[in-house]
Amino acid sequence: xxxxxxxxxxxxxWHIESARIVGALARYTGxxxxxxxxxxxxxxxxxxxxxxxxxxxxxxxxxxxxxRRRAIDGFRRRAxxxxxxxxLARELGEGGVxxxxxPADPMRVAEQVLWDPDRIDDDVLALMFVACHPVLLPxxxxxxxxxxxxxxxxxxxxxxxxxxxxxxxxxITRAKKTLAAARVPFEIPPAAERAGRLISVLRVIYVIxxxxxxxxxxxxxIRFDLAAEAQRLARVLARLLPDEPEVHSLLALLELTAxxxxxxxxxxxxxxxxxxxxxxxxxxSAIRRGRAALARAERARRxxxxxxxxxxIAECHAVAPxxxxxxxxRIVLLYEALGRLAPAPVVEVNRAVAVAMARGPAAALPIxxxxxxxxxxxxxxxxxxxxxxxxxxxxxxxEARAELHRAIARCGNxxxxxxxxxxxxxxxxxxxA
Amino acid sequence: MxxxxxxxxxxxxxxxxxDIDFTxxxxxxxxxxxxxxxxxxxxxxxxxxxxAEGVVVDxxxxxxxxTDGPYGETKELFxxxxxxxxxxxxxAVEWAKRMPMTGxxxxxxxxxxxxxxxxxxxxxxxxxxxxxxxxxxxx
Numbered sequence: 063x064x065x066x067x068x069x070x071x072x073x074x075x076w077h078i079e080s081a082r083i084v085g086a087l088a089r090y091t092g093x094x095x096x097x098x099x100x101x102x103x104x105x106x107x108x109x110x111x112x113x114x115x116x117x118x119x120x121x122x123x124x125x126x127x128x129x130r131r132r133a134i135d136g137f138r139r140r141a142x143x144x145x146x147x148x149x150l151a152r153e154l155g156e157g158g159v160x161x162x163x164x165p166a167d168p169m170r171v172a173e174q175v176l177w178d179p180d181r182i183d184d185d186v187l188a189l190m191f192v193a194c195h196p197v198l199l200p201x202x203x204x205x206x207x208x209x210x211x212x213x214x215x216x217x218x219x220x221x222x223x224x225x226x227x228x229x230x231x232x233x234i235t236r237a238k239k240t241l242a243a244a245r246v247p248f249e250i251p252p253a254a255e256r257a258g259r260l261i262s263v264l265r266v267i268y269v270i271x272x273x274x275x276x277x278x279x280x281x282x283x284i285r286f287d288l289a290a291e292a293q294r295l296a297r298v299l300a301r302l303l304p305d306e307p308e309v310h311s312l313l314a315l316l317e318l319t320a321x322x323x324x325x326x327x328x329x330x331x332x333x334x335x336x337x338x339x340x341x342x343x344x345x346x347s348a349i350r351r352g353r354a355a356l357a358r359a360e361r362a363r364r365x366x367x368x369x370x371x372x373x374x375i376a377e378c379h380a381v382a383p384x385x386x387x388x389x390x391x392r393i394v395l396l397y398e399a400l401g402r403l404a405p406a407p408v409v410e411v412n413r414a415v416a417v418a419m420a421r422g423p424a425a426a427l428p429i430x431x432x433x434x435x436x437x438x439x440x441x442x443x444x445x446x447x448x449x450x451x452x453x454x455x456x457x458x459x460x461e462a463r464a465e466l467h468r469a470i471a472r473c474g475n476x477x478x479x480x481x482x483x484x485x486x487x488x489x490x491x492x493x494x495a
Numbered sequence: 496m497x498x499x500x501x502x503x504x505x506x507x508x509x510x511x512x513x514d515i516d517f518t519x520x521x522x523x524x525x526x527x528x529x530x531x532x533x534x535x536x537x538x539x540x541x542x543x544x545x546x547a548e549g550v551v552v553d554x555x556x557x558x559x560x561x562t563d564g565p566y567g568e569t570k571e572l573f574x575x576x577x578x579x580x581x582x583x584x585x586x587a588v589e590w591a592k593r594m595p596m597t598g599x600x601x602x603x604x605x606x607x608x609x610x611x612x613x614x615x616x617x618x619x620x621x622x623x624x625x626x627x628x629x630x631x632x633x634x
């Protein structure tokens with residue numbers, strides 16, 4: 063087999079199976095960090111042997127067997143120092159390949175021990191809770207989630223977040239050390255802790271999606287693969303926790319937001335504003351899935367949370383035939399509810415935009431002015447670009463121009479900057495911004 | 496990125512499917528579908544009705560020529576699909592005649608998409624699938 067093909071085959075299997083392999087190994091060893099190391103060792107071995115010998119008939123079983131064998135070797139090495147591990151190694155080795163018995167099919171033995179279909183779901187869920195544990199720094203949670211549940215390599219994570227691979231590796235190492243030092247158990251948290259911990263899991267998936275759907279730096283406006291991975295993680299979580307409305311709300315938000323991706327960029331990759339988007343290009347099936355997920359969250363009758371409210375806003379856009387025919391009054395109400403639940407300057411800016419659409423720019427300007435006076439969002443281009451837009455609509459051209467220049471100075475994304483520059487050009491026909 | 500997995504079988508393979516126990520086949524496919532759902536990758540999955548019930552619209556001549564399926568040549572590339580919600584086969588044929596990609600060699604095969612209602616409702620895998628479809632708006 064071609065070397066590149068071989069590596070691609072390993073990567074594909076890994077992306078599909080990594081969560082279940084790490085999860086099964088974590089259940090087997092009782093240690094998340096050890097399981098992650100073992101799984102990475104198995105992956106490294108696959109990268110050497112599969113391109114040479116071909117992909118095994120049962121790739122997941124192969125990876126599991128290698129991981130399990132490494133675990134036993136490790137326990138044996140530590141056995142001289144620790145009687146507890148000696149007992150464990152004997153116990154774990156029973157009937158296994160490394161114990162000296164000679165089963166006809168070692169893959170099947172590993173599968174019988176580890177690939178328990180009744181426990182795989184719990185393994186993956188526990189993995190999500192551990193990877194998103196609040197004891198970790200947010201960037202550590204994101205890196206660990208993409209690594210162990212998403213099956214992304216450090217290189218892939220680094221490319222997605224535009225940081226050096228070494229940085230990602232350091233984040234993962236630090237996160238694993240933190241988990242080990244805090245003695246975080248590999249388990250689904252007890253019911254009393256569940257809700258609080260779930261917030262962290264949802265937040266991590268949301269952050270991954272946000273990074274993919276609106277790159278904070280660089281030249282590409284949307285990194286679809288990262289956003290798609292977040293959607294996949296949300297679907298996995300919805301499958302694992304079907305009775306948690308906020309999980310369905312998050313899934314709804316991601317689907318409804320992603321539905322607009324096909325129309326959000328033009329042929330040159332330039333951003334296309336909502337009012338200029340060709341709504342026929344919106345992904346109808348994604349909208350349908352998003353609305354179904356939102357309806358499911360609403361059926362729980364526990365009120366919408368922060369993701370549910372945002373999803374409901376996205377739904378208003380998704381069902382509207384045009385900007386003018388959008389239910390802006392409902393969007394204003396939803397932003398007000400969101401502002402009460404999770405007060406944030408960005409929510410206020412968005413509320414101001416909705417108010418401008420529902421009642422005109424004069425009604426919206428005081429909201430933005432208040433944020434400005436409070437010194438909110440001082441480093442973001444968001445406030446001056448919205449303020450500039452409102453001033454344009456009020457005919458206050460000179461002030462609008464100044465605001466747009468402020469926005470450009472603060473904007474880190476080249477694509478978004480060019481949109482702002484075009485607005486200035488439209489203000490000053492015949493001159494270059 | 497989305498991909499369609501196009502299930503194609505030779506005539507012999509298709510005929511051999513008649514020998515497999517139907518309940519067993521539902522279980523095999525049901526488990527596979529369940530795997531795809533667990534992995535978060537399944538967006539939509541549909542089976543097509545009997546090819547003999549299909550229609551082919553051929554654009555080789557000036558006016559589209561409509562013939563009943565199945566077609567004789569089996570080496571044609573299946574390179575895309577639409578799902579339309581229409582009232583009748585004729586309505587679907589009419590939409591196919593209006594397709595923008597026409598000319599020699601371009602054909603649209605029109606096949607009915609079977610629904611979950613046509614499967615035995617007491618089958619546990621069908622019940623699971625129905626629950627998933629209800630939850631995700633795929634019915």
